[in-house]
Amino acid sequence: MSDDSLTSAAAPGPDDAAHAPGGASVLLAARPLPDGTGPGTWQLGWTGVRTVAVLELRQRIRSTRWTAVLALWTGVLALLTILVRWAVHRIYDESFEGEGLGPGADEAAARLADQVAGRLTFGIIVFLVLSLAGLVSPALSATSINGDRQAGVLATLQTTLLSPAQIVVGKLLAAWVTGLALLAAAVPFIGWIYLDGGTPFGRLAVVVVVLALTILVVCAIGLGWSAITARTSSSAVLTYLTVAFLGPGLPLLFALSVPLVTENKPVAVRQQLYTAEGAPTGCRVAQEERTITYTNRSWWLLAASPYVVVADASPKPLTENGSDDPMTLIRDSVREARLGPRFPLEECYESDQAQQRLDEQRRDQRESLGVTWPYGLAADLALGGLFVAVAVRRLRTPTRRLPTGTRVA
Amino acid sequence: MTEPTVPRAGITARGVRRTFGDVVAVDHIDLDAPPGKVTALVGPNGSGKTTLLLVLASLLVPDAGQVSIAGFDPVTQPRAVRARTGWMPDVFGTWESLTCREVLLTVGDAFALPRAAAAARVDHLLELVHLADLRDRPTQVLSRGQKQRLGLARALVHDPDVVLLDEPASGLDPRSRIELRGIVRGLAAEGRTVLVSSHVLAELDEMADRAVIVARGRTVAVEEVAAAAQARRTWRVRALDTGVLLAALDARRTPHPPPDRDGVEVELGSDVEAAELLAALVRDGVPVVELAPASGVLEQAYLALTEDRR
Ligand SMILES: Nc1ncnc2c1ncn2[C@@H]1O[C@H](COP(=O)(O)OP(=O)(O)O)[C@@H](O)[C@H]1O
Ligand SMILES: [Mg+2]
Numbered sequence: 001m002s003d004d005s006l007t008s009a010a011a012p013g014p015d016d017a018a019h020a021p022g023g024a025s026v027l028l029a030a031r032p033l034p035d036g037t038g039p040g041t042w043q044l045g046w047t048g049v050r051t052v053a054v055l056e057l058r059q060r061i062r063s064t065r066w067t068a069v070l071a072l073w074t075g076v077l078a079l080l081t082i083l084v085r086w087a088v089h090r091i092y093d094e095s096f097e098g099e100g101l102g103p104g105a106d107e108a109a110a111r112l113a114d115q116v117a118g119r120l121t122f123g124i125i126v127f128l129v130l131s132l133a134g135l136v137s138p139a140l141s142a143t144s145i146n147g148d149r150q151a152g153v154l155a156t157l158q159t160t161l162l163s164p165a166q167i168v169v170g171k172l173l174a175a176w177v178t179g180l181a182l183l184a185a186a187v188p189f190i191g192w193i194y195l196d197g198g199t200p201f202g203r204l205a206v207v208v209v210v211l212a213l214t215i216l217v218v219c220a221i222g223l224g225w226s227a228i229t230a231r232t233s234s235s236a237v238l239t240y241l242t243v244a245f246l247g248p249g250l251p252l253l254f255a256l257s258v259p260l261v262t263e264n265k266p267v268a269v270r271q272q273l274y275t276a277e278g279a280p281t282g283c284r285v286a287q288e289e290r291t292i293t294y295t296n297r298s299w300w301l302l303a304a305s306p307y308v309v310v311a312d313a314s315p316k317p318l319t320e321n322g323s324d325d326p327m328t329l330i331r332d333s334v335r336e337a338r339l340g341p342r343f344p345l346e347e348c349y350e351s352d353q354a355q356q357r358l359d360e361q362r363r364d365q366r367e368s369l370g371v372t373w374p375y376g377l378a379a380d381l382a383l384g385g386l387f388v389a390v391a392v393r394r395l396r397t398p399t400r401r402l403p404t405g406t407r408v409a
Numbered sequence: 410m411t412e413p414t415v416p417r418a419g420i421t422a423r424g425v426r427r428t429f430g431d432v433v434a435v436d437h438i439d440l441d442a443p444p445g446k447v448t449a450l451v452g453p454n455g456s457g458k459t460t461l462l463l464v465l466a467s468l469l470v471p472d473a474g475q476v477s478i479a480g481f482d483p484v485t486q487p488r489a490v491r492a493r494t495g496w497m498p499d500v501f502g503t504w505e506s507l508t509c510r511e512v513l514l515t516v517g518d519a520f521a522l523p524r525a526a527a528a529a530r531v532d533h534l535l536e537l538v539h540l541a542d543l544r545d546r547p548t549q550v551l552s553r554g555q556k557q558r559l560g561l562a563r564a565l566v567h568d569p570d571v572v573l574l575d576e577p578a579s580g581l582d583p584r585s586r587i588e589l590r591g592i593v594r595g596l597a598a599e600g601r602t603v604l605v606s607s608h609v610l611a612e613l614d615e616m617a618d619r620a621v622i623v624a625r626g627r628t629v630a631v632e633e634v635a636a637a638a639q640a641r642r643t644w645r646v647r648a649l650d651t652g653v654l655l656a657a658l659d660a661r662r663t664p665h666p667p668p669d670r671d672g673v674e675v676e677l678g679s680d681v682e683a684a685e686l687l688a689a690l691v692r693d694g695v696p697v698v699e700l701a702p703a704s705g706v707l708e709q710a711y712l713a714l715t716e717d718r719r
Pocket of ligand 1: 402
């Protein structure tokens with residue numbers, strides 16, 4: 001086209017100096033424009049957050065093979081659930097048959113067996129989902145900011161009225177919603193195992209909530225790294241390392257810290273007394289040199305691991321002598337570590353009854369400990385918040401320093 | 410050093426300096442861009458134009474110097490500056506999977522524009538940059554020039570008072586360049602402040618009112634295009650018969666170098682002198698085909714000032 005549009009656009013406007021309605025020019029009505037004052041970096045109006053989140057989600061839905069990813073994810077989960085369920089039930093059915101509890105032999109025992117099996121399956125599946133979420137979630141956000149910077153679209157957002165906080169939170173929200181979609185696809189499988197029995201409803205609810213929040217934290221970590229590093233490969237690697245540190249890394253650190261909390265020193269020990277003939281007569285407390293590992297000083301390293309958070313949030317074991325599902329095992333080990341050594345150390349085992357009494361005492365002490373998972377979860381959320389704050393600070397403009405190797409701010 | 414009257418709607422930059430590590434990208438740039446005028450920012454590659462525009466667009470903090478955009482300081486009042494400034498970067502991407510219309514509407518949302526008004530404005534802008542046919546196509550199918558035009562529309566969505574265009578003509582076909590010129594003149598005619606960085610000098614003669622020439626990060630000259638046209642410069646005369654032309658010139662004692670294939674170059678003091686020469690030659694019966702400036706108005710000033718590239 002179109003020389004007439006050029007001339008009309010070039011025609012000077014008749015009225016006010018600000019904007020002339022030259023030709024077909026569509027101008028915005030006068031609107032309040034921000035002046036120098038007003039909120040800045042941390043301003044968090046919802047419409048701005050929504051703008052960014054919608055932008056991100058739209059791009060995700062259109063540019064990724066969204067249905068393929070979801071189908072694959074669901075397929076993997078279905079396969080794992082079926083396999084785990086089959087394996088667990090096979091083991092339990094066999095072991096109970098081996099003890100002569102054939103069908104109808106003892107209704108109550110069979111039901112208990114079913115429940116224990118259900119619970120074991122549930123624990124395994126939840127840990128699998130948690131691990132898979134830890135593997136997949138970094139991909140949702142770990143290249144979000146530096147990827148945009150590389151593609152030259154970050155500055156476009158930064159020169160609008162969106163605040164850095166709105167950009168970061170909008171991106172976080174979009175990543176989280178994507179993660180929640182994956183979680184939603186996993187819920188039917190978790191629910192299926194739940195319906196197998198043995199799992200209290202409270203545990204189901206807590207597990208889903210903790211999974212959702214864990215995904216949020218992982219997304220926040222990825223977003224933070226993507227704001228810190230210039231290259232997308234670096235931020236992806238750093239995000240995976242951080243997630244690995246939180247999940248299996250913290251328990252590993254706990255194990256490695258054992259030498260640091262182990263001491264050789266004289267402590268009170270309750271010892272067996274013997275007659276001259278070598279027959280046990282009674283007990284006596286004495287100071288003796290012993291190697292003691294004070295896990296009560298280092299147990300908190302375990303608390304923030306999402307595996308521990310999920311496990312610790314689970315209720316009391318089904319049976320008196322505990323059960324061997326992974327959640328209960330972890331829950332009891334963490335509490336055992338938290339309890340640490342109790343003095344005097346017991347080395348006077350007069351009888352089986354006494355031994356059993358001591359074990360029960362120990363178990364009661366464990367159960368009387370308050371829950372730790374809210375603190376662990378709070379620590380994780382605080383870490384996520386820290387990464388979000390770092391990302392926001394990194395997105396502040398105008399900037400003094402640019403990430404090395406980038407050109408556009 | 411600051412001028413007594415700072416134009417409220419315009420751009421003022423005084424002594425701007427910006428370094429990246431030990432690279433001095435902008436050393437000392439002074440610049441005024443008054444409202445209603447198109448100001449060209451001219452300089453060789455690496456002279457700091459883009460960096461200066463990033464400072465003006467409130468993306469970079471200058472190491473030294475003062476900047477005022479529409480009366481606001483981009484460092485301390487970035488929101489006020491952003492609400493009034495449209496920036497078209499030199500290299501940029503778009504959200505590839507969004508359509509042209511969605512890209513512009515998203516920017517409108519990001520500026521918190523009322524939806525209905527923004528939609529009308531977006532449709533208008535798509536017409537203006539001739540992307541109306543492609544409005545519902547994802548931007549990844551656009552050619553480079555089309556993306557460039559979308560970038561121009563994007564800079565204008567929020568009806569800014571100040572428009573910063575970084576090499577807007579690069580990648581445009583000749584027709585689009587001419588249209589760009591029209592759009593840019595139109596923006597100035599609407600009373601906006603337009604700052605265009607470019608190295609396509611011939612184009613700036615027709616597009617810009619004034620030119621700020623920078624080299625090695627420093628302002629080296631400010632030319633008023635209209636005034637520059639009145640300056641002494643070289644013109645080229647071509648006639649069907651070069652012998653007759655030379656005789657006529659010699660008769661008028663107009664000094665000239667030996668002729669070449671394209672005619673004869675003469676030094677003339679102003680447009681008036683050129684008109685007089687043409688009239689005289691025609692009167693003398695010289696079959697004149699062409700009398701035109703040998704180079705653009707800005708080109709000569711520019712070439713003289715920016716010999717040292719980097
Ligand atoms: N982010 C950066 N880091 C390091 N050097 C830079 C950066 N941006 C620009 N420069 C350097 O600053 C100088 C000016 O660059 P630029 O403003 O892009 O020039 P122009 O736009 O005039 O071609 C160049 O030498 C360039 O290499
Ligand atoms: Mg440039």
